[in-house]
Amino acid sequence: MSGTFLAFAVLSLLTIGGAVFMISFTRVVHMVISLGITFLSIAGLFVLLEAEFVAVxxxxxxxxxISILMLFGIMLTRHDAADEAISKANKGWLSFLAVAVFFLIVFWAIQNTPWGATPGSTAASQADNVVQLGTEIFTKFVIPFELTSVLLLVALVGAIILAKKEGDKE
Structure with missing residues (x-):
C-alpha cells in the first residue's frame, strides 16, 4: 500500500462523505460546510493527478x-427551522439507492475503459500544462471567459436585489 493510494482513499472518502452529508443535513449552514469539504477534497484529488493549477x-x-457566495445568500434570506425540516422517511433510502446505482455505473465504466498512455505524454509536456492552459483561455476562449464572469456578477447583483425586495415588503 503506497502513500498515493492512502491519500487517494482518504480524499475519496472525504469527497463522498461530504457529498452524502450535504444531502443529508437539514440546516443550510451545515450543508455549505459539507460542500466546502467536498470541494477541498476534490482539489486534493486534482493534486494527486498532478494538475496543480486546476487544484488551486x-x-x-x-x-x-462559491461557498462564501452561498453563505452570503443564506444570510440575506430568511430561513425558518420548520421550513428546513424535510421529511426524512424515504429520503435516506432514495439517496442511498441513487448513490449505489451511480457508484456501480462509474465502477463499471472505470473497469471497462482502456487506460493506455496517451501519445506524447512525457514529463516535459506535463510540466508546462499551466502555460498551455493559460494560453488557450486567454487567446481562444477569452470572450466566453469574460462572459462567464459578467454572468456571475449579474447573478450576484440579482440575488441581492431579490433579497432586498423580499425584506422591504414586511
Missing part, C-alpha cells in the same frame, strides 16, 4: 468564492 483554481473558485 478549485480551491479559489469553488471552496472559496
Amino acid at each position: 483554481s478549485q480551491v479559489l473558485i469553488y471552496s472559496g468564492a
